[in-house]
Amino acid sequence: MPGISEIVAHVIVAEIGVDMTRFPTAAHLVSSASLCPRNDQSAGKRRPTRVRQGAPWLKTILVTVVWAGARPKGSSLHSVLRLKARRGAKKPLPAVAASVLGACCYMLRDGVPYRDLGVDHFARRDKAKTIGRLVQRLPDLGLRGRRQTFVKPPSRRSSTPGPVASVQ
Numbered sequence: 001m002p003g004i005s006e007i008v009a010h011v012i013v014a015e016i017g018v019d020m021t022r023f024p025t026a027a028h029l030v031s032s033a034s035l036c037p038r039n040d041q042s043a044g045k046r047r048p049t050r051v052r053q054g055a056p057w058l059k060t061i062l063v064t065v066v067w068a069g070a071r072p073k074g075s076s077l078h079s080v081l082r083l084k085a086r087r088g089a090k091k092p093l094p095a096v097a098a099s100v101l102g103a104c105c106y107m108l109r110d111g112v113p114y115r116d117l118g119v120d121h122f123a124r125r126d127k128a129k130t131i132g133r134l135v136q137r138l139p140d141l142g143l144r145g146r147r148q149t150f151v152k153p154p155s156r157r158s159s160t161p162g163p164v165a166s167v168q
Contacts, residue, residue, distance in 0.1 A: 001103065001114040002077050003069025008061055012104055015058040020109035026102035033058050035098040051094050062097035070096075074119060 004012075016029065023029040030036050034054035040047045051059070069077030077100070083092030107114060123130065 001065075001069070001100070002072060002075040002116070003065040003067075003100075008065060011057065011061050012101075013108075015055065015061075016101075016104070016108075018108060020105055023105065026105040029105045030098045030101055033062075033098075033101055035059060035062070035094050035101060037094070058101075059094075059097065062100055063093050065100055066093050066096045069100075075116075 016033070020029070023032070027036070032055070034052040037051060038049040040049045066077060066080060069075050070080040077096060080092050080096050083095065103114065106112070118124075
């Protein structure tokens, strides 16, 4: 896993243990490590919160892992930069640290090695959803009152392009 050295792996195992049967899901492990945010809202307004105090060694080492893993460009932890642009410099660190801890839980529970999903995992996962969201943004960019069909460039296999979406 990017950012995790042998020493860091020893610290994580020392903090959470090897037996993952005591945690029904990875979310329970993340909650016990105090990496899940609080839900503080009243009358529909969400108030800013901080993560809870608890497991200081584990939180510190996981945030360090996220910082170290976000540096190389080919890393899946490079998504910190995607979240950082929306939420601020340090806001995504606990969220990505929680996903690293969840991955560690699954690796320890199932006995499987780490499999990197790739930098473009989120772009590949919801391609149709992303296309729909971007098509809905087109009228904001000045494409009102015109019907226009956007065409996907032809792939290597076929020479004819197909329509992707249309805007009215």
